[in-house]
Amino acid sequence: MPDKIKRGDGLPPAMTRLVKELSRLPGVGEKTAGRLAFHLLNRPRDEVIALAESLLEMKERVGLCSGCFGLSDTPRCAICDDPAREHDLICVVEGPADLMAIERARGFSGIYHVLHGALAPLDGVGPEDIKIKELLARLSDPGAVREVIVATNATVEGEATALYLARLLKPLGVKTTRLARGLPAGGDLEYSDTATLQSALTGRREL
């Protein structure tokens, strides 16, 4: 007779669904997802509503800044809109997490350009796959930009991107610099500490 019994996971379907959604998150397995679901079940209603609403709000409002292509919930981000910043000094980074790391280091007073990737010949990622065209557009106004600091990672892809940008920008007469070496080997900017980043910025050299 046991064959006739419908066996699930012992959870009401509404919870099974939440566990399934949570376990899609990076680093979250089914067990962790189950624990999180039980935790949320036992929290006050308004706390759970706040979480659900913040998820939706983030998804609906956060897009890319039309100036630097960093994350922003307004058409232009707070950095691009800040008149106190040096708008003729652009720091080029691979991703939003790198922008955040440099902002945390507090040593930089210019604005940014987020490429959303790096040249990766072995993965077939070429110049047209990242926001290089958009960077050139920002430099099309002669004299508008004094210096471009290339702050891509100290990896093969990051170096390839920096060398490629140097090739493109030199003929435009824009001073192009690269962060000083000293980023950790394997070189993800977002994992660098503040002091390392600050000295990499001040020690930048011309490409």
Added chain:
Amino acid sequence: MAAEERTPAIVLRARDYSESDRIVTLLTRDMGKLSGIARGAKASKRRFAGKLEPFSHVMLYFRRRPLGHLVFITRAEPADLTPIRLDDDLGKIALGSYMVELTDALASEENEAADAYRILSTALILLGEAGPTPALRQAFELKLLGWAGFGLEFDRCRLCAAPSETAGARLYFVVARGGVVCTRCRSEAPEGGFPISPASALALARIGAASLEAACANSPAGADGGVSLARFIGSIVDRRLRSIEFLDSVMPTGNGPSR
């Protein structure tokens, strides 16, 4: 637990796996092509002082697992291996990427490949020292094809054996014949053929016969020679190599050096 093994190796490709791990494919000197997982590779600068990214030349320490084809990479050290430095020049990165991708395509997992390791490491070291040149690209392609069992013939007609020197104004590279045919024999090669000048054919013959180091000092074949090699490679590799488009944009086939 399986015993720890070690071998010199060159990283062909690597990608982040979880938050901290990397999955790496290497060409080893002693065990052929090998893929493995390096746990904590992004955090441990001590165990992975040899970076696990393309072109890295490392002493690889690993343990085999009873099931599954990924080995556990326990350490990677620069040891006293000649370092490969390509990150100061776009052309070096482009040609180096192509070299590792072609090697990856021609080598199969766990088949002995000591000669391929020697060809790749020598070529990458030369590339780092002397920069990207058509002669180095052509020499590498010919050597690696030879290793994979595709010895191409350029110094005489594949059908009548007439030497390329005396073949007249034009030869034809025929992919299916693995070499050139002369004008007279061309009608007997139904596959047609791609025109190549005797000068380019002879340049490829010289480069193919010399050591890698010596070949780089030779003058390269012209664009027709480069295209012949590219067509042959295209016919034996079952997928389009991703790095070719980038390489061609930085360093066109058979033309002068980049920069």
